[in-house]
Amino acid sequence: MIEVSRLSKRYGAKTAVDDVSFTVRPGTVTGFLGPNGAGKSTTLRVLLGLDHPTSGTALIDGRPYRDLSHPLRKVGALLDGAGPVPERRAIDHLTWIAQSNRIPRSRVREVLDLVGLGDAAKQRVKKYSLGMGQRLGIAAALLGDPEILVLDEPVNGLDPDGIRWVRTFLREFAASGRTVLLSSHLMAEMAETADEAVVIAQGRIVARGSIEEITEGHASLETAFFALTGGQVGW
Numbered sequence: 001m002i003e004v005s006r007l008s009k010r011y012g013a014k015t016a017v018d019d020v021s022f023t024v025r026p027g028t029v030t031g032f033l034g035p036n037g038a039g040k041s042t043t044l045r046v047l048l049g050l051d052h053p054t055s056g057t058a059l060i061d062g063r064p065y066r067d068l069s070h071p072l073r074k075v076g077a078l079l080d081g082a083g084p085v086p087e088r089r090a091i092d093h094l095t096w097i098a099q100s101n102r103i104p105r106s107r108v109r110e111v112l113d114l115v116g117l118g119d120a121a122k123q124r125v126k127k128y129s130l131g132m133g134q135r136l137g138i139a140a141a142l143l144g145d146p147e148i149l150v151l152d153e154p155v156n157g158l159d160p161d162g163i164r165w166v167r168t169f170l171r172e173f174a175a176s177g178r179t180v181l182l183s184s185h186l187m188a189e190m191a192e193t194a195d196e197a198v199v200i201a202q203g204r205i206v207a208r209g210s211i212e213e214i215t216e217g218h219a220s221l222e223t224a225f226f227a228l229t230g231g232q233v234g235w
């Protein structure tokens with residue numbers, strides 16, 4: 001369970017996240033939606049202990065990320081910009097993460113097979129396509145066989161096959177009773193993948209609930225989104 005409660009984050013005079021509260025329940029895929037600059041990445045960074053909140057809390061099973069005894073076994077994360085060293089082979093990249101987190105080496109092969117990179121395990125990461133890179137990021141998030149996945153824009157750059165693969169994977173992951181929080185700019189995709197959504201604009205929550213609740217009275221999740229966020233440009 002993820003519980004964000006009255007979370008605020010200011011950078012100098014700029015309020016990036018303003019009194020944000022929401023929960024993400026096990027067994028669901030929850031979409032985190034918002035225009036550019038809305039505060040999604042900031043919220044996820046605080047949740048993952050990469051940044052300190054100005055006030056409020058972001059807890060994972062009742063604890064801040066930094067207090068988890070085996071963080072990778074509890075939460076797997078894919079954030080923008082946290083890529084592997086391009087010269088490294090994929091298998092070495094994952095082995096390094098596994099070893100530094102006391103995860104058995106055998107798990108590296110498992111996650112590579114799980115994301116469909118088994119045959120490309122020994123290629124250098126710089127030879128990977130964008131889609132392969134995203135799969136490798138998801139493989140890294142899965143190393144600890146976590147109960148919770150937190151993914152920032154996981155389908156960015158993926159082709160339709162790749163997008164469908166991520167969707168099916170996340171649906172199955174949640175169906176097994178685990179928890180998924182993912183941000184995405186792709187409304188149609190989010191409507192297919194998520195059960196619940198949290199919509200943020202200018203640092204504040206403007207809607208949360210099931211996709212059906214948020215879409216009610218609108219032609220689609222996308223039109224609901226534009227109505228809720230004031231049709232801000234930048235999408």
Ligand SMILES: Nc1ncnc2c1ncn2[C@@H]1O[C@H](COP(=O)(O)OP(=O)(O)OP(=O)(O)O)[C@@H](O)[C@H]1O
Pocket residue numbers: 011014015016034035036037038039040041042043
């Ligand atoms: N380190 C920082 N210093 C100053 N301002 C920041 C910092 N990080 C984020 N911000 C500002 O906080 C606001 C929220 O940014 P954030 O990256 O969380 O938005 P986002 O919803 O993830 O947007 P995007 O979809 O573009 O990634 C933005 O106005 C951004 O410029």
